[in-house]
Amino acid sequence: MAQDAALLQAGEPVARIYTWEGPWVTLGRFQRPERSATGKVPHTIRPTGGKAVLHGHDIVVAAVIPVVERAALGDIYRSLVEPILRAAGKCGVRAGFASSRRTETLGADCFAAKGAFDVVDVFGRKIAGCALRVTDQAALLQASLPVRDPLVLPSSAIVSASDEVFVPEYSGDLPGALLLEFSTL
Numbered sequence: 001m002a003q004d005a006a007l008l009q010a011g012e013p014v015a016r017i018y019t020w021e022g023p024w025v026t027l028g029r030f031q032r033p034e035r036s037a038t039g040k041v042p043h044t045i046r047p048t049g050g051k052a053v054l055h056g057h058d059i060v061v062a063a064v065i066p067v068v069e070r071a072a073l074g075d076i077y078r079s080l081v082e083p084i085l086r087a088a089g090k091c092g093v094r095a096g097f098a099s100s101r102r103t104e105t106l107g108a109d110c111f112a113a114k115g116a117f118d119v120v121d122v123f124g125r126k127i128a129g130c131a132l133r134v135t136d137q138a139a140l141l142q143a144s145l146p147v148r149d150p151l152v153l154p155s156s157a158i159v160s161a162s163d164e165v166f167v168p169e170y171s172g173d174l175p176g177a178l179l180l181e182f183s184t185l
Contacts, residue, residue, distance in 0.1 A: 011138035015182030020055035036108035050131030080141035083181035092171035107160030
């Protein structure tokens, strides 16, 4: 998370694709650990907002673009999430943005809710959780794309999490496709 925060601070266009060693939980910058994380899995705070994300079974994208003028938040989000849509498509998973309506849940789990710019498959199943932070100089998108079953049950790591996890069947090199799509930032 410190590396992603440093990328935001630098404000240069860049994308970082990575995975986590073992199970971890990242919390949105406004979440309170005692209300969101069970304490059974290590956790850290993301520089972006959003809800809790269980890692260790996912590919994570951190992408930064400079904010030259006061662009609309939706336009910034869209420009940073569209490469994920294209990469998923290249790997056999047709995806789009979730509906314009946000599905609210009382729990702390990112994958239990859908925001307008979250990525869903053609059946409306969430395949990527996305969070954004915009400063006067730059915008940082952090996204989690599950690629296999979780290493631990989500409910053992996140307060009020569902243990139902959808994992798309990607055909091809998703990390490579993501790198290619984000190379034009």
